[in-house]
Amino acid sequence: MTRVVVTGATGYIGGRLVPQLLDAGYEVTCLVRSAWKLTDVPWRDRVRVVTADLSTGDGVRAAMEGAEIAYYLVHSMSAGGRFEDTERRQAEIFAAAAAEAGVRRLVYLGGLHPAEGRLSSHLASRAAVGRILLDSPVPAIVFQAGIVIGSGSASFEMIRHLTEVLPYMPAPRWVRNRVQPIAVRDVLRYLVQAAGLPDVLNRTFDIGGPDVLRYGQMMNGYAVEAGLHQRPIAALPVLTPWLASQWVNLVTPVPRALAVPIIASLQNDCVAHEHDIDRYIPPPEGGLLPYRVAVRLALRRERAGEVETSWQNATVAGAPSDPLPSDPEWAGQVVFTDERERHSAASPAAVWRVIESIGGESGWHSAPLAWAARGWIDRLSGGVGMTRGRRHPSRLNTGDVVDVWRVESITRGRSLRLRAEMRMPGRGWLELSVRPDGGGSLYRQRAVFFPKGLAGRLYWAMLLPFHGIIFSGMVASILREAERDPHRD
Template sequence: MSAQRILVTGSTGYVGGRLVPRLLDAGHQVRVVVRSPQKLRDVPWAGQVEIVEGSLQDTDAMAAACADIDVLYYLVHSMTGRGDFESEERAAAESVASAAKNAGVSRIVYLGGLHPDVPDLSRHLRSRALVGTTLLASGVPTVAFQAGVVIGSGSTSFEMIRHLTEVLPYMPAPKWVRNRIQPIAIRDVLHYLIAAIDLPSDVNRTFDIGGPDILRYGQMMNGYAVEAGLPQRAIAALPVLTPWLASQWVNLVTPIPRRIAVPIIESLQHDCVMNEHDIDAVIAPPDGGLTGYRRAVRLALAKINDGDVETSWQNASVDGAPSDPLPSDPDWAGHTVFIDLKVRETDASPAQLWTVIEGIGGDNGWYSFPLAWALRGWLDKLVGGVGLRRGRRHAQELQTGDALDFWRVESIEHEKHLRLRAEMLVPGKAWLEMQIEPGENGRSRYRQRAVFFPSGLSGRLYWLAILPFHGIIFNGMANRITLEAEQRPA
């Protein structure tokens, strides 16, 4: 594959944000066009691309964006369903098609939606098909991929499966949970998108793409449950739930906004499987074959299952895996995370603070509401956990891997941070992190963060149950630690 000059529209979206770094890794020159460049502020590759500010309907911006471009990726689609968005989608596609034709672009690559050949498509799928038709008629060789549910952390369809499955042990659902769907892993979508660069110039058509599994929507939810370590979910298909009512239900029990849930649910009214497999004749499957649904879910959950809390928290940095979260993903994407953050400015130096932090637990206690800590340890022991009084190896020094009451030292950096992983029995995964930031004139900032990844409905109820105590325990803990540090010898 020779290096190409590539324009990506939709670079702040789910697929575009994962495609750009892979194009850069392959040695291509990448330009992106965005309405708001500040949305790219935190993505790790922002400094490696050329950014053109403007909308797809801005003819001047698109002319500048398409200049000297070889391949254009069209990865933009409205999910709001508000107003006459079909006309807006058509106008945007016509604007891009005209700019690409005038600039002599060699190839357009579009990602649309997999859909059956029926007259009553949802507005969402109908508009995506219309965009594909517009680009195919542009006079620029175009490949329009048609994919179904994309599996990966941050994908809207996957996030709906994730949140519904984790929250609801029993789900009254519309009859479309019995419809057949052919999901595809995000890594396989990226494989096809990148391989399309080298397609011959006479290829100008749609291609259905999908993974190796055809499942009912209910099976997808229970497949997620198995990979997430949750019990199988009881799902009852109810004919009375209309798409509108179902979207209200999704909006109630998940963080996905109703304006996004509505077009997704409307698009689930029919089977969504590949009508043809012609793609195999022009683009070979990835090495090792296409990714099965359960493995795709496993990859999307890998960071949490591996205990890699740094890359699982929202807005965290990523290591490049296509199923990982990105800073540009919406706030409701990713595993549900509950955080209790306390920040204190103190006259204590980092060294003074560290002596208190490293000496925490064991006989020194937890600097707040000792009765509550003792009760939590007793309850943990009662249900078969390790209990609070496991103590610590050394009275003042900690090392990675040390047991610390019902915690385990997961990460430690002298005078900077201590992260503890909970080993008490809780319906989820929990961490307690204490950080020190040096300030001016010998002062410090103390940051204390409790993080909880709930498992299912019981995990969410557990967090809500203990939330009233956090104001007492964690506030008191932050106050006492900084006060104690100020009294230590400088």
């Protein structure tokens, strides 16, 4: 079995490449600086993890021992300062260690850039790293990719958050520059198959998807796939890259240290100048994914209404476009939650009886006027309101209606998940669960809201002051009723 080393396995591309390599039959060693970041990934027990430091070289040579292929997928943009010097030094250490260990192939993922003209520091650094690897004794494949589209990609997350938050987008004039985005699954396909290319190959390959778009077109393509109105974009000549990065940092969760180099790179057209890779790795049947299809895949979990509980429950890796536990906190769909838990002297069975009888004639255990008002607002806006009640007073099944909610899932005696069917700018769920805790039980309650655009964020912010009254009141009332249950176990 061919052994490969992957640096940057805790990063966006590396974390998605590892399971693809495993599925392709490779033995994988992950060279990481912080091994704990891989604790919860689904493939942790299938790889060898080696702690090493590319800044000093400590442990790098040992991690390469016995490997035939080495992937270089690290960058230092978020470190700030002179990240170009850091990236150059780390690439030299990596290449030297690979040569000493007898590695026969290096693979690197850089970025598309113009053949001539002044590059941003971000693109110039990526190009310099590629040259270092190509000039090393070990043959290298250097992919130069367009903006990678998938949940967790910094460039994609910037598009996501800007489009969802801003109904109108002031932007630098170079927002009209052309880019060639590529789906993350196509990038991973190239990276995996690069391991099997002839050893004599030592060159760059441009890779990009089938669409060449302006950045503004990408934002509006995202808006269409996310069910939002298209965003008017005003190109302002006075908005410098630095000012634009401050703006991005203000209205999105993408860190400024990442936003600055990404925005600066948009000053250049980033399109493929050649398609030589097709001679060695032909496109898949049906071709590379178009931009909007890639966005659709990145949003599929949100569109399907999936609500994750914890990554510890994950057993297999998802699609490349799906989020991973190693992704940064700012990546992915914005999700607002209100979580509460409390111990009760009542048995789990007694608490469950109250949970399963919620709604209808039993009510919602707090602020009845607030619930009634919300129902009337829903009716006035064309929704179903609170008039539907429930079919059975004490028993629920998947699919049952409970006032403005519907039972999405139920594990009898343990947990109930309700999906909101009221009219609101987003999607919401209410989860109620109970488990044994000492001589009593632990009750947990979680409200989850996926906002849609700026209206969804404002909606949550407007209701936030009332959550302390409504949701804390629910907890207290549900447990109080369970503790005085005459059938208390």
